[in-house]
Amino acid sequence: MDIAAIDSVKVLRENLLKWVCFCFGILASIFTYFNLFVNDFYPLGVLEGIFAVYCFYTFHYARTRKIHTWQPLVLCLCITLLVTLGTYLAAMKNGLFVWSFTLPVLYYLLLGCKHGFYLSLLLACVQTSVFISKPSLAPFSDLNLSLNMSFSYVGIWVIAHIFEASRAQFAQRLENLALYDPLTKTGNRLAMNHYFEVELENKTNLFTMLLDLDYFKKVNDQFGHDVGDQVLVKVASILKEVVNKGRVFRVGGEEFALFIPNSSQQESYQLAEKIRVTLQDCVINVGDREIRLTASIGLAAYRNNDTLKQQLKATDKQLYQAKKGGRNNVSAEQIHYSTNLEQVS
Numbered sequence: 001m002d003i004a005a006i007d008s009v010k011v012l013r014e015n016l017l018k019w020v021c022f023c024f025g026i027l028a029s030i031f032t033y034f035n036l037f038v039n040d041f042y043p044l045g046v047l048e049g050i051f052a053v054y055c056f057y058t059f060h061y062a063r064t065r066k067i068h069t070w071q072p073l074v075l076c077l078c079i080t081l082l083v084t085l086g087t088y089l090a091a092m093k094n095g096l097f098v099w100s101f102t103l104p105v106l107y108y109l110l111l112g113c114k115h116g117f118y119l120s121l122l123l124a125c126v127q128t129s130v131f132i133s134k135p136s137l138a139p140f141s142d143l144n145l146s147l148n149m150s151f152s153y154v155g156i157w158v159i160a161h162i163f164e165a166s167r168a169q170f171a172q173r174l175e176n177l178a179l180y181d182p183l184t185k186t187g188n189r190l191a192m193n194h195y196f197e198v199e200l201e202n203k204t205n206l207f208t209m210l211l212d213l214d215y216f217k218k219v220n221d222q223f224g225h226d227v228g229d230q231v232l233v234k235v236a237s238i239l240k241e242v243v244n245k246g247r248v249f250r251v252g253g254e255e256f257a258l259f260i261p262n263s264s265q266q267e268s269y270q271l272a273e274k275i276r277v278t279l280q281d282c283v284i285n286v287g288d289r290e291i292r293l294t295a296s297i298g299l300a301a302y303r304n305n306d307t308l309k310q311q312l313k314a315t316d317k318q319l320y321q322a323k324k325g326g327r328n329n330v331s332a333e334q335i336h337y338s339t340n341l342e343q344v345s
């Protein structure tokens with residue numbers, strides 16, 4: 001299972017930042033040379049030199065380490081400052097302002113819709129003020145030309161916005177398809193792997209449960225598969241409600257894995273018991289039918305450096321004990337609790 005694919009947007013943006021920095025680094029170096037040694041335009045030349053160094057530093061950083069979330073934002077702010085300052089300092093005929101037209105695309109690709117929108121708006125406002133403050137707009141004083149420039153900027157901005165908004169929407173839909181069980185809307189195995197490997201930063205006080213519904217085959221046999229499906233949906237919603245600070249994943253037909261971080265043996269055991277009793281006492285109404293069912297739960301503490309596979313194996317061992325102990329049980333290492341209850345018959 002390819003966990004990295006889930007973070008594809010992040011990886012794409014990291015790659016983009018890396019190569020944008022490389023290209024801007026080269027461009028800024030060329031402009032530095034021209035402004036310092038050909039045009040004798042020192043303020044801009046110095047700024048471009050500093051920007052080139054920053055770009056090459058970020059390029060090197062992105063090649064060797066994971067980038068921070070502020071780095072693309074800083075790059076966008078630097079290039080914005082450079083373009084607006086250049087437009088202010090240089091004569092209009094230099095055409096430095098033309099770079100403004102590329103920036104909305106860069107903002108949206110690197111930072112997404114929200115930041116893209118605000119930065120594009122900021123750039124539009126700053127550049128308009130700069131244009132107005134200029135003593136001479138020659139050779140761009142013609143109204144038609146100003147209107148054309150404004151409309152093309154807005155056009156690029158709108159296209160970048162629509163593209164990024166649609167891309168984000170489709171990426172979210174694909175992520176949902178990849179990570180969620182379509183029936184119960186709980187996470188699937190891939191989501192569980194991602195949660196364990198990437199999202200769960202501190203596993204020190206982590207407890208895992210495997211919950212398997214008892215005699216679920218009888219529910220299907222007695223009431224039909226569709227009713228069985230609705231029972232699974234109801235069970236999943238109960239689990240999500242009870243396990244508020246943890247996460248629920250469907251890992252098999254009628255088997256769920258529950259992750260309880262920042263917990264203790266006692267706390268997680270009490271939670272498992274609460275789940276067991278809640279399910280035992282719950283009457284599930286499907287149409288005019290009343291269904292009662294129970295679950296067996298295996299509970300295990302996370303041991304440092306164990307893989308997910310090892311952790312699930314230890315938890316499954318406890319689940320097996322719970323089933324063997326008569327079902328409707330919670331079994332944890334050293335603790336064994338059991339009750340007898342009327343089963344689906």
Ligand SMILES: Nc1nc2c(ncn2[C@@H]2O[C@H](COP(=O)(O)OP(=O)(O)OP(=O)(O)O)[C@@H](O)[C@H]2O)c(=O)[nH]1
Pocket residue numbers: 183212213214215216217218220224225226227228229232252253254323327
């Ligand atoms: N309705 C429905 N049934 C499912 C689904 N996935 C698996 N099942 C059924 O779940 C049942 C699991 O049966 P078993 O593995 O024998 O387990 P059990 O009857 O719950 O018995 P124990 O686990 O031993 O207590 C099978 O009848 C599967 O067809 C599903 O998505 N929907």
